Structures are given as structure tokens and as C-alpha cells.
């Protein structure tokens with residue numbers, strides 16, 4: 001897994017931002033003291049979720065109002081890909097697995 005720094009000034013304050021991590025575009029959210037990372041593209045019609053906001057542990061897509069759980073990525077019938085997050089002092093990182101790691105994981109089940 002490759003780790004990408006989340007470029008926010010203070011990881012402890014609420015935020016919604018978008019980062020490019022390898023070939024992934026990821027929406028990163030600081031919410032209630034935790035950090036979550038999900039695919040930035042809404043699975044409904046592809047809108048940018050980093051332009052949305054959070055309510056009750058969910059990211060809300062501003063285009064049509066669909067909501068997705070920040071921990072699981074679960075929406076109502078649609079899912080967002082979720083990513084690992086780690087903190088190291090005042091810096092946080094998003095982890096992205098390569099496709100080879102995903103394939104290896106599939107065959108090792």
C-alpha cells in the first residue's frame with residue numbers, strides 16, 4: 001500500500017477536500033475528530049463529492065442529495081470505495097493499494 005499525505009493545515013478541524021493519490025481521486029473528510037477517505041466521484045451521476053457536506057456520519061452529494069456512510073461507503077443501493085487512513089502526529093495519510101495487491105488478495109481468500 002502506498003501512503004499519500006493529506007494536505008490540510010489542521011487535521012483536527014472539520015474539512016472536506018479532494019486529493020489525487022496515484023490514479024485515484026479521493027474525497028477526504030475530517031469529521032467529528034476522525035478522518036475518512038472515499039472515492040470523490042458520486043456513483044449516481046459522477047458529481048464531485050468533495051463539494052458536498054457531512055451530516056450524521058454521511059457525506060451528502062450536493063447534486064441530488066444522495067448520502068453515503070463515511071465508514072462503509074454505503075449509500076441507498078450504491079457504494080463508494082473507501083480507503084485506509086492513518087495519522088502520524090499532526091499529519092494524516094490516505095492508503096491506496098495497487099491493483100496487484102487487490103488481485104493477490106482475491107486469490108489468497
Ligand code: FES
Pocket residue numbers: 042043044045046047061062063064065066
Ligand atoms: S450525482 Fe450525486 S446524487 Fe446524483
